Amino acid sequence: DTGVSQNPRHKITKRGQNVTFRCDPISEHNRLYWYRQTLGQGPEFLTYFQNEAQLEKSRLLSDRFSAERPKGSFSTLEIQRTEQGDSAMYLCASSRGLQETQYFGPGTRLLVL
Amino acid sequence: DQQVKQNSPSLSVQEGRISILNCDYTNSMFDYFLWYKKYPAEGPTFLISISSIKDKNEDGRFTVFLNKSAKHLSLHIVPSQPGDSAVYFCAASEKGNFNKFYFGSGTKLNVKP
Numbered sequence: 001d002t003g004v005s006q007n008p009r010h011k012i013t014k015r016g017q018n019v020t021f022r023c024d025p026i027s028e029h030n031r032l033y034w035y036r037q038t039l040g041q042g043p044e045f046l047t048y049f050q051n052e053a054q055l056e057k058s059r060l061l062s063d064r065f066s067a068e069r070p071k072g073s074f075s076t077l078e079i080q081r082t083e084q085g086d087s088a089m090y091l092c093a094s095s096r097g098l099q100e101t102q103y104f105g106p107g108t109r110l111l112v113l
Numbered sequence: 114d115q116q117v118k119q120n121s122p123s124l125s126v127q128e129g130r131i132s133i134l135n136c137d138y139t140n141s142m143f144d145y146f147l148w149y150k151k152y153p154a155e156g157p158t159f160l161i162s163i164s165s166i167k168d169k170n171e172d173g174r175f176t177v178f179l180n181k182s183a184k185h186l187s188l189h190i191v192p193s194q195p196g197d198s199a200v201y202f203c204a205a206s207e208k209g210n211f212n213k214f215y216f217g218s219g220t221k222l223n224v225k226p
Contacts, residue, residue, distance in 0.1 A: 004156070031212065042117070042202050042216030043157065056212060091156055098211055104149075104156030 002026070004105035006092050012111045013082055020078045021108045025094030032075050033102060034067055035091040036060065043091050049075060082112045116140045117205050119217035126224050132190040134220050136203030139184065143205040147214070148177060148188050151200045160201075161188070193224045 005024045013019050025032050030051050035043035046065070047057045051072035061067075064082075069075040079086055089109050093102040118137045126132045134148075144165040149157035163170040163177045163186070170177050176189045190197055203217040 033212070035216075040122075041218050042119075042204070043214075044216070045213045048212050058213075093156070101147075101159045101162075102214065103159070106154065106156050 004092055004094050004103055006090075006105040006108050008108060009106065010109050010111075012113065014113050015084060016081055018078065018080045019082055019110065020076055021090055021092075021110075023075045023077070023092030023094075023105060025073070025075070025092070026103055029094035029096050029103075030072065031095045031097060031100075031102075032069055033093040033095075034075070034077050035093065035104075037089040037091055037107070038087075046077075079110075082110075084112050086110060087112045115218070116143075117203055117215045117217040119201075119203055119220050121220050122218070123221040123223070126193045126222065128195055128224055128226050129192045132188075132193040132197065132222055132224065134188040134190075134201050134203075134222065136186045136188075136217055137184060138186075138205055138215075140205070140207065140215070141184070142207040143215075144208040145206045145211060146177070146179060146186050147204045147206075148175075149202045149204060149216075150197075151202060151219070157202055190222075193222075195224045195226050198222055198224045 007022045033048040034046040037043045049069040064080045067077045089107040091107045093104045095102045147162040148160040151157045179186045200219045200221045202219045204214040
């Protein structure tokens, strides 16, 4: 059990650029979650997958955001035309199934200049 | 609209004494509550949880109390140790939707040696 990993750990980009983050969940965890955390706040739910199916999306996930989990293993979160307000920590978590503990990765810190 | 609130941004406690972290919620549909601990540069780590059918759950030095009528829960750490110094997040999920957690803004605990 190597834990949830996220890459990159840090990303600095200019406004208007596209960025993509990757999350590798704990193996055999079929549920994967994305959260966003801004300074001084707790994590906010963005979306979750059961295997490759994206089952719920928060209204925080504007049309510039897209998440995929093509083979039910790793997931990517893409932000198109980044804005300064997108600067945040993006956290990924995974769980074995429903009503199981969510295990978080270390996050990807995004700074949009 | 913050549905889970942690009104104390920070708490300082002497080693060996009790730490009490508080959390209030507004959504009466919440029926499962968790505490996560977060160290700098790491993702949140699950600590302890409680279902709404209980009013207390204990795990070693950590005890969570739930007061449903007051929509309040608290985390007690006894005795506090310097290694407990971290940010503690309270989280909740609605009945029937365990996949989506609502987090508070966190309380930074400092345990002084």
